[in-house]
Amino acid sequence: MRCPPDIPPDIPPDIPPCCLHRDRGRAWEAVPMTAPTDAPPGTPRRDELLARAREATGFMPDDEGEALYDAAVRAGRAGPGATFVEIGAWCGKSTVYLGAAAEATGAVLFSLDHHHGSEENQAGWPHHDPSLVDPHTGRIDTLPHWRRTIVGAGLEASVVGVVGDSPTVASRWSTPLDFCFIDGGHGEEPAWADFRGWTPHVRVGGWLAIHDVFPDPADGGRPPYELWCAALASEQFVEDGACGSLRILRRVTGPGAPEEGDASG
Ligand SMILES: C[S@@+](CC[C@H](N)C(=O)[O-])C[C@H]1O[C@@H](n2cnc3c(N)ncnc32)[C@H](O)[C@@H]1O
Helix, strand or coil: CCCCCCCCCCCCCCCCCHHHHHHCCCCHHHCCCCCCCCCCCCCHHHHHHHHHHHHCCCCCCHHHHHHHHHHHHHHHHCCCCCEEEEECCCCCHHHHHHHHHHHHHCCEEEEEECCCCCHHHCCCCCCCCHHHECCCCCCECCHHHHHHHHHHHCCCCCEEEEECCHHHHHHHCCCCEEEEEECCCCCHHHHHHHHHHHHHHEEEEEEEEECCCCCCCCCCCCHHHHHHHHHHHCCCEEEEEEECCEEEEEECCCCCCCCCCHHHC
């Protein structure tokens, strides 16, 4: 595996290029490709919600969704009243996985999307679904589908929809995050904007999850992989599990002092 050659030059100053990480002698090949092993025991409600998530329209394979759920449960259990954010909800598939973890642990999930689809969802691109185009506006509108998914799952008490542009919301956000899931636009500009906008909000001891991380360029686009490299290279985050293209990280240092009890997780 090689370091990405094209980390944008304007990455945050505290995030050195991942090649520096390699130069410190740590091999990317050593990344353990295992799902978290401390999965909570099954309950009827958990099983119902995971089944609903599997049935929902979206881009999250079943095993990755369950790994996402497990990681978010760990975050929810780390302290009372946890705050989760997901960037990129589409029709609510990952939202149900994360919402199930929020409900199980007393957390609240803020699910952010402008609901007009990413570049790769627009007409003429491979991931375009014409059935999601609003005939009145001529634009993709996944919000009614997302709402139907969340209401159908009975998750309205644990999930708050935030409709808007990710960098705009991030720039006004002030609540420390216990869990942040980045799965928004996968192009270079939107992916780095999400990374810059949201990772500073992850509290020390909190979790960062990134979807569609493909170390081999033959498997998928570069930006999510580059974000993951940059998070590790910053030494503010360490790996905390992986499943397929899902990567889980945990903040070990960074802005702000750790709060009492944070380290135990
Ligand atoms: C890959 S899809 C998310 C898939 C979803 N997590 C799932 O499980 O199916 C990416 C989503 O990011 C949203 N998105 C892209 N750029 C955005 C932005 N700047 N602000 C808010 N949402 C954005 C798109 O509307 C799209 O719904």
